[in-house]
Amino acid sequence: MKHQIDNIWIGQKDLENDKDFIAESNLEVSQQAVTAADMTEHLAGNRRDFLKFLGFGLGAATVAAGCDIPVKRAIPYVVKPEAIVPGVANYYASSFVNGGDFCSILVKTREGRPIKIEGNDLSPLTKGGTSARTQASVLSLYDTNRVASPLMKGNEGWKSSSWADVDKMMMTTCQSSGNIRIVSNTNMSPSSKKALSEFSAKYPNAKWVVYDPVSYSALLEANAQNFGKRAVPSYHFDKANVIVSFNADFLGTWISPIEFAGDYIKNRRIDDVTKAKMSRHIQVESHMSMTGSNADNRILVKPSEQGVAIAHLYNTIVGGNISTSGLNDKAKKALTKVGGELKANPGAGLVVSGSNVVAEQLMVNAINNVLGNYGTTINMSVTSHQAQGSDADFAALVTEMKAGSVDLIIVMNANPAYDAPMAKDFAGALAKVKNKVSFNGTVDETTELCDIIAPGHHFLESWGDVEAKEGMFSLIQPTIAPLFDTRQAELSLLIWAESANVDKINPQPYYEYVKNNWKNTVFPVQNKVSSFTGFWDSCVHDGVFNLDKSSGSNSFTAVTISGDITKPSGKELEISFFETVHIGNGQYASNPWLMEMPDPVTRTTWGNYLAVPVNFDGVKTMVGFQDLKDGDLVELNIGASKYTVPVMQQFGQMPGTVAIALGYGRTGAGATGNNIGVNINPDVLLMNGYRQNFNTNVSISQKTGEEKDFSCVQYHHTIGVKGIDTATGKEINADEAALVFFDYFTGVKGFQGALTERSVVYTAHVNDLANSIEGLTKKRKHAQHLNEQQIYRGFDHNYKLGHHWGMHVDLNACIGCGACTVACMAENNVPVVGKHEVARHHEMSWLRIDRYFYGDVENPNTIYQPMMCQHCDNAPCENVCPVNASNHSSEGLNQMAYNRCIGTRYCANNCPYKVRRFNWLDYTTADIFPGNQPKVAAESTPFGADNLTRMVLNPDVTVRSRGVIEKCSFCVQRIQEGKLAAKVEGRSLVDGDVKTACQTSCPTGAITFGDMNHKDDLLSNKLESPLNYIALEEINVRSSVTYTMKVNNRDKSLDA
């Protein structure tokens, strides 16, 4: 006998190490010839068999022919493009820009299709973070509503045209026009500005008007007065120990939220519990904004009290005697205290305000100046370009248009007929403008009123540049050839201006234009690279170029605070309007990913909901304003306008105020975005020409009905808010009492502890950290002790051998912005289901951010808890699956074999974290029955059923069919990619090789993913914090996701 192997063997020959056999088996394809003799034996048959086969074949063919299987053509590359390796992604540095929204990004492309946006670590501004809007922008590239060619309006609506015709027509129009006006949102592109100036030089009657959907006019004006620069300063939230924000949603929407969130959290996360220190954040507002929800303290003031609230702080800090009558006493007391705290932290405080009243912003500037914050937490020497709009300019434009003195208006990436404060006036006045051209890529409300559409590229098809902050340059490079017959808006302007700087014969004229502009402007002022080609190549490669700007002056010129501040209305009810994190003021309403993303604070999707205050009745009910409940319809009267809106009981909403989001009720947002919610823009106030996002002339009817599809993804919002029991006068757990629907006449006040004793979230105060940690440790030890008392051995020993994937989520860093949820949808082909399905709790999100309110029922604190599959090593979903579709990998991953799933849903029932998602209907529009595809909104073809939208799908992730369960996979495709890359390079995996989509999207770095067996990695380091806990640890599912205890720095004395 030959030498025997002791490994796995197949058959005797293998066991005996037969040489021929080994040689044979090492070949990929068997070399053994199939001889004719084999075949005759194999195919031997007689007449009867022949008839049998014939009959079967005929029958099978008949059956098969009955099914209409669509032919799908895939054409391989005949000549392989140099940069593309099929199956391997390419990343290109670029920038996401929309008005003032900016993010430096890497675009992931597969086989030439952009499919995912990642943050660019090299950007000093966004530092690799992203936002939900950034993440979703790739979907708008494949928007079926995009205009496919230049259009001209004829008698019978839009007619396709050609660029030659448009250019010919526009050149004559421009020549013959008197006043030409270009209206746009904030424009941060130096090259674009150059193009605009060339256009203005050619046509001296042309003027560029900038406005913003949510205005920062007053802030800019105040800075112009104090610093001689009409600009936004740099804010450094990381350097502030006390942050006071008057209604500025700086983590969600205000100016530069990605940058601010990253900075803010630096001074909030607790890396060393022995030296725990965090900033105190006080938000002064009426409506619970996302930033407010992250604050330690909220001081409630009505929208019309904003001015006197600022004035009160001004009086306290700067000194002065501005009348503050009308400010509620509680706020007055609290603000006086806050003033003291600010004064105690000179140069380490930061006061910001979302106010759009010049006098109020002047006061804020004065406060910061007196506190010595300029030069430390605020820097006016490096200004931001992220807000440029002027309400006054826009108002002047409307006046001009009304007077009929504008001959040509060019709309450039703006939608003033919807989002401007005087939208209706603008739309009406547009009729008096002779020629109207739009560069917008879709037929939005403004474009609909124009005569010519000269559609611009999507930013992923464009060349361009951005200077979001002075000296911080970014490039935009195309990642796909234009999908449609569109043209860069700037190029159109240059062509119409007959610019000498445009080489029309060049295939990419605007590329050359941007490049030349950089050669003449950016390149000469730097001294890092000597050759322009080298400089340019590195800039395109990196996507960013940072000019070290020598710090300029922060010299503050005091001005007398004159002019009106907002007068407290004294009315019983006021309404505030706010921009949401996902939809903005409607700019993103046509994006189904963002429409489906739950609002971080209300957790509602697909529509705007009237936030009404809610309070505990002292017995056992949470009572909404006028007894309104979630999903009730009411008639909202603002001035002469009437809206029918659904209601949301909003914790933290100030009594006597209500709030509703801007940006909904659009009519030009395409089939999936139209008529979702109501458009509240017509009722924003103007004060001295400045847009004010509130109204005091408001009333709300009693309940008129119920919302058909109340699409809120979280029904229970609190985890132990406390209120006063009217019977005993004692503090009880209000929402536990409110869980009782029928008490059998016993007067039971809930089951106290039902929510607070849950091992789902833990909270602590920063000053009481040691005690809280002790309590947590004790509880965890007890749970671990119980978990050891079992006879089932488990497979833990397996996971110690290779990789053991795990995740750490720092709840102190999570601000709830939702970037990760959209990133997850994009990465994992998670379907959009639409309002009706969300209302039925059929949302498919693999990653959600649970939001809980805790503490004082009237003015609670908030926890955001990203919740995804916990990849339990003793997973309850796995043992109940009858077909092993849910199973465990040797690396600790909980896997789903979609093809094996028969859809019993037992796994979803048995998941304690409720993260498993079932394909209730044919959400991916891939079913064999074409008639059963649900529609997301009113679209004619179900969303995603067309080949254009499907281009966004990630080819590495299976699209799931109807009837199967799906859930977070820890981005297993990325793990696999990382492993393969390491294998090709002949090394073992190192920290950072594998990052999940949620991790890379996070602007604050709240999520850390890695191999728990690598003891030196970042994850293992984070896993050592005593703040850590495992959700529901005592049920012994042994989850692989670790959370941290949420720590706040609430100053209880402000509540008194």
Add this chain to the structure above:
Amino acid sequence: MSAVVSPIRKPLVTGHKTYHQITEDLISPTEKAPTKAWTIGFIISVAVLAYGVFCILWTIYVGIGSWNLNRTVNWGWDITNFVWWIGIGHAGTLISAILLLFRQKWRTGVNRAAEAMTIFAVMCAGLFPLIHMGRIWLGMFILPYPNTRGPLWPNFNSPLLWDVFAISTYLTVSLLFWYTGLVPDFATIRDRAKGMRRKIYNTLSFGWTGSAKHWQRWESLSLVLAGLSTPLVLSVHTIVSFDFATSVIPGWHTTIFPPYFVAGAIFSGFAMVLTLMIITRKLLKLEDYITIEHIESMNKVILVTGSIVGVAYLTELFIAWYSGYVYEQFAFFNRALGPYWWSYFGMMFCNVVSPQLFWKKSWRRNITITFLMSIFINIGMWFERFVIIATTLARDYLPSSWSLYSPSWVEIGIYLGTFGLFFTCFLIFTRVAPVVAVAEVKHILKTGGDQYVGENAPKAHHHHHESH
């Protein structure tokens, strides 16, 4: 006969029947044209069944999304109905097998119909696990058969797989038992029939001749099947209860479930048998075969099992409190006082409070009360499953994911459809087979209570009326 004169044992068959009369009474319904009541009932049943079939096809075509289940409550009416029907299907085996082994002769009056009911109920029940699957067309994945995927076997850890075996075994054994009992009766029908009908019944009776050998084998087979079925009575619902008990969901993860489910199943099974029997004996005029004695015996079983169930409910509450575990405590708190309090209240009232009426003998023997009570119990036991499934799932560990659930028209339609299926089958059964086991009833005519001389004794000495 040789029997001892008994002052206490009341006759199991009243009305001084002769063997021939029994044959006439029980076989003739299969020979006559259907009554008007039967025809109307049959039309309604088939119509309801057709609607149910439509709803099932709709579910398969559109998807489970045509139901109102959601990411939190992944089982609703489907599994509620499944457990309910399975529970109802318990009385048949109990009566056939356990009572046979215990020599409870009164069982012969009701066992045939109860067994038929069992089979039809199990058919209705079996429908739900099938159609609740997202991809029913891949349902064969659940069966352990050699395949080319590895081979890839089902997950033997999963209680759902145990269900497949438990229910299919139960259906098979129940079917065999039922059919075995039918063989001599089919032969009786055959002997009275002519032409095609005779041929059919000849086939159905497997050429039964009534020879001593046949009877001997028949008796042995019945006994063997009874032996096989007896553990099934306990195992089927025990395994169904594992669907819940082996989970980690508070309110499901309890060790009390197996006995509690079995008691509940017998409870609901007997209630359903009573509902049907009371109607059948009236319509087919079988008051002499299904007597008040039968009804009282069954009511006693209901009283016992209902009380067991009641104790189980209270034990659950006690253990929840005693566990000191917040999720467990809240789960039961929520059942009783939460948004679905009415279903818990309904369950408690129908299952625990109302059967206590049966402590009183005259109420046990009152047909109206019994009938109402049987309906109550059917409703109550449905509530019990709804409470266990929907109420528990709606509010489990993470408050963020709490939701509510109410059925869609499709789910209601399918439930109605199972009634259609059940009654269609039952009505056909009453037309093709004797609803009372003829051979077995004849067997007890002379042994049970024949010599009864108590106060309710018939005036004539019936031993003078011996068979012709």
